[in-house]
Amino acid sequence: MAAAAECDVVMAATEPELLDDQEAKREAETFKEQGNAYYAKKDYNEAYNYYTKAIDMCPKNASYYGNRAATLMMLGRFREALGDAQQSVRLDDSFVRGHLREGKCHLSLGNAMAACRSFQRALELDHKNAQAQQEFKNANAVMEYEKIAETDFEKRDFRKVVFCMDRALEFAPACHRFKILKAECLAMLGRYPEAQSVASDILRMDSTNADALYVRGLCLYYEDCIEKAVQFFVQALRMAPDHEKACIACRNAKALKAKKEDGNKAFKEGNYKLAYELYTEALGIDPNNIKTNAKLYCNRGTVNSKLRKLDDAIEDCTNAVKLDDTYIKAYLRRAQWWDCSSPRLSL
Numbered sequence: 001m002a003a004a005a006e007c008d009v010v011m012a013a014t015e016p017e018l019l020d021d022q023e024a025k026r027e028a029e030t031f032k033e034q035g036n037a038y039y040a041k042k043d044y045n046e047a048y049n050y051y052t053k054a055i056d057m058c059p060k061n062a063s064y065y066g067n068r069a070a071t072l073m074m075l076g077r078f079r080e081a082l083g084d085a086q087q088s089v090r091l092d093d094s095f096v097r098g099h100l101r102e103g104k105c106h107l108s109l110g111n112a113m114a115a116c117r118s119f120q121r122a123l124e125l126d127h128k129n130a131q132a133q134q135e136f137k138n139a140n141a142v143m144e145y146e147k148i149a150e151t152d153f154e155k156r157d158f159r160k161v162v163f164c165m166d167r168a169l170e171f172a173p174a175c176h177r178f179k180i181l182k183a184e185c186l187a188m189l190g191r192y193p194e195a196q197s198v199a200s201d202i203l204r205m206d207s208t209n210a211d212a213l214y215v216r217g218l219c220l221y222y223e224d225c226i227e228k229a230v231q232f233f234v235q236a237l238r239m240a241p242d243h244e245k246a247c248i249a250c251r252n253a254k255a256l257k258a259k260k261e262d263g264n265k266a267f268k269e270g271n272y273k274l275a276y277e278l279y280t281e282a283l284g285i286d287p288n289n290i291k292t293n294a295k296l297y298c299n300r301g302t303v304n305s306k307l308r309k310l311d312d313a314i315e316d317c318t319n320a321v322k323l324d325d326t327y328i329k330a331y332l333r334r335a336q337w338w339d340c341s342s343p344r345l346s347l
Contacts, residue, residue, distance in 0.1 A: 028057035032064060039067070044074045062092035069101045078108045078174045089121075096125050096132075103135055110168075110175025112142040138171045149181065158185035176202055180211040184218065188288065192219045210240035218249060224291040226257045252286045259285065260296065267303060276303045294324035298333065305337055313337045 035050035051068035058064065065088035072081035082105035088098035103118030116139045122132040149164040165182035172178055179198050186195035199215040206212070217232030233250035236243055259282035266275035279300040283293055301316030317334035320327055 024057045028054040028061065028064070031057065032067065035067060035071070039071060039074075042074075044071050047071045048075070060091055062088040062095045062098060065091070066095060066098045066101060069098075069105070073101065073105065073108070076174065078105045081105050082109065094125055096122050096129065099125070100129075100131060100135065103132075103139070107135065107139050107142065108172055108174045110142075110172040110177050112139045112146070112172070115139040116143075142168045142171050153181070153185070156188075158188045161185045162189070176206070176209065176211070180209075180215060183212075183215045187215060187218045187222060190222070190290065192223055195219050208239050210236040210243050210246065213239065214243060214246040214249065217246070217253075221249060221253050222289055222291060224289075224295065226253050226292070229253050230257075252289075256282055256285050256289065256292055260292070260299075263296075263299060267299070272303050272306045276300060276307070279303065290323045294320045294327050294330065297323070298327065298330045301330070301333060301337075305333075310337050 031050045031054035035047045035054065038044075038047035038050060048068060048071045051064055051071060054061070054064045055068065065084045069081045069084035069088065072078070072084060082102065085098055085102035085105055088095055089102060092098065099118050099122040103115040103122065106112070106118060107115035116136060119132045119136040119139060122129055123136065126132065145164040145168040149161045149168075152158075152160040152164070162182055162185050165178045165185070168178050169175065169182070179202060183195040183198035186192075186198070195215060196219050199212040199219070202209050202212040203216070213232050213236035217229045217236065220226075220232060221229035230250060230253050233246045233253065236246040237250065240246070259278055263275050263278035263282060266272075266278055279296050283296050283300070287293070297316045297320035301313040301320065304310070304313035304316060314334055314337050317330045317337070320330035321334070324330075
């Protein structure tokens, strides 16, 4: 009797647990169906909420994570989507859609090599899967664009780099690295508003992004707003102390500012030979800073005029307008010195 009683007790304890588990699965399915309905209506926020409820009820169901990953992708939240997609294939490695979504997230974030691995796994499971075949080609194209851009950046072919990054971003719209490289090249091409816009968009999402801070500073630096530029470079170095480009740009900016100010001081004190030397040294600091160098050439031209070297003064102003063809002051001074140096007919 005692044994029978013990057996009855065990049965009574386990049956409700089985019922509860089945009820949880049914409720989770209801939440999933509601999520599907909202997804179909493109109400992705509500779809996300219901898929989350389904996951809470049944946290070991791969398809629920896959559905939520798809929803997060539609919301542009690719990093979160990647986590869900990865969890879905951890739970079920044969889940083809999970591998596809993992690959798509990797690709959208700019990790083309990891994307290729995910698409390859999807193709191992379903070798005729057209989406996996196409996405695998897309990932390889992105790797090729990256390779070309790296080579062209070294060659200083910044237009080609911008072209490559535009093509890569068609497949990797959430890749900050590609956007920053494009923005840096736009700055090198003098397209400062476009570069600023790209960097500012990234900083709105991540105010601590050192690369974006560097590009913001670079645009200001090239627009001859050197003091503000230094502030951005310093901030970038605060976020990433080993940021080599920010370190070099900050050093150049400080050196340019100091040399220019020293040259201006020497000029005001009438020490024209020293002013000439200081402006010349400043011109050697960074040949890429076109606007500042244009002003330095014009300043040195003024010094040469004081030293009665009018031909040199004219040449300096010519160099200034070659760098910045909107520099009115350089045109005016060159015209003035041309007039002074032109031989006059005697009457």
